[in-house]
Amino acid sequence: QKEVEQDPGPLSVPEGAIVSLNCTYSNSAFQYFMWYRQYSRKGPELLMYTYSSGNKEDGRFTAQVDKSSKYISLFIRDSQPSDSATYLCAMSPGYSSASKIIFGSGTRLSIRP
Amino acid sequence: GAVVSQHPSWVICKSGTSVKIECRSLDFQATTMFWYRQFPKQSLMLMATSNEGSKATYEQGVEKDKFLINHASLTLSTLTVTSAHPEDSSFYICSAGTDPGETQYFGPGTRLLVL
Numbered sequence: 001q002k003e004v005e006q007d008p009g010p011l012s013v014p015e016g017a018i019v020s021l022n023c024t025y026s027n028s029a030f031q032y033f034m035w036y037r038q039y040s041r042k043g044p045e046l047l048m049y050t051y052s053s054g055n056k057e058d059g060r061f062t063a064q065v066d067k068s069s070k071y072i073s074l075f076i077r078d079s080q081p082s083d084s085a086t087y088l089c090a091m092s093p094g095y096s097s098a099s100k101i102i103f104g105s106g107t108r109l110s111i112r113p
Numbered sequence: 114g115a116v117v118s119q120h121p122s123w124v125i126c127k128s129g130t131s132v133k134i135e136c137r138s139l140d141f142q143a144t145t146m147f148w149y150r151q152f153p154k155q156s157l158m159l160m161a162t163s164n165e166g167s168k169a170t171y172e173q174g175v176e177k178d179k180f181l182i183n184h185a186s187l188t189l190s191t192l193t194v195t196s197a198h199p200e201d202s203s204f205y206i207c208s209a210g211t212d213p214g215e216t217q218y219f220g221p222g223t224r225l226l227v228l
Contacts, residue, residue: 034216043220088157099210100162104156
């Protein structure tokens with residue numbers, strides 16, 4: 001079993017829809033949870049970063065962490081064609097700057113105009 | 114803030130030659146830098162972790178003599194692919210961690226094609 005599981009998609013939704021992306025994990029030591037967006041042939045871009053359980057909102061993006069269920073989500077409101085990309089969840093125990101980040105396999109998202 | 118650059122952005126080389134890729138943190142000091150490899154439509158695969166002034170820690174299955182990593186300063190790490198072969202063709206991405214490390218910031222990646 002992988003430490004982090006993420007549905008690879010692809011996920012296709014119409015413009016303006018609410019998108020829900022999810023990951024599950026098995027390691028209870030994870031404390032830091034991140035979502036990265038990666039456009040084709042580009043490096044990942046940090047979108048959201050949360051510590052422990054709870055919600056965090058940034059514009060159209062909301063990240064949720066439920067440590068009791070080992071489940072994290074990213075919601076995108078009013079989705080735009082420019083949101084079409086691969087979204088990677090990531091997590092780490094965060095003990096130091098050398099902490100390894102474990103990535104999900106990524107979900108390919110396509111927003112249809 | 115937290116900008117990481119990579120150079121070159123793409124490189125084509127002949128089989129048997131060596132290629133050096135630079136990773137720089139532009140506006141912060143990176144205690145730790147990471148090197149990843151990514152094949153098309155696949156996730157990131159961690160190759161090695163490098164700390165300034167010490168030897169890199171390689172992941173299982175990654176040949177340290179083939180992928181030489183040098184972390185000469187808090188803002189620069191280099192990856193040298195020695196005696197490159199076509200199977201080394203891939204997208205190489207570096208990231209830099211801040212101290213205390215809570216997340217990593219990625220460079221734009223370097224696309225390597227070995228003919």
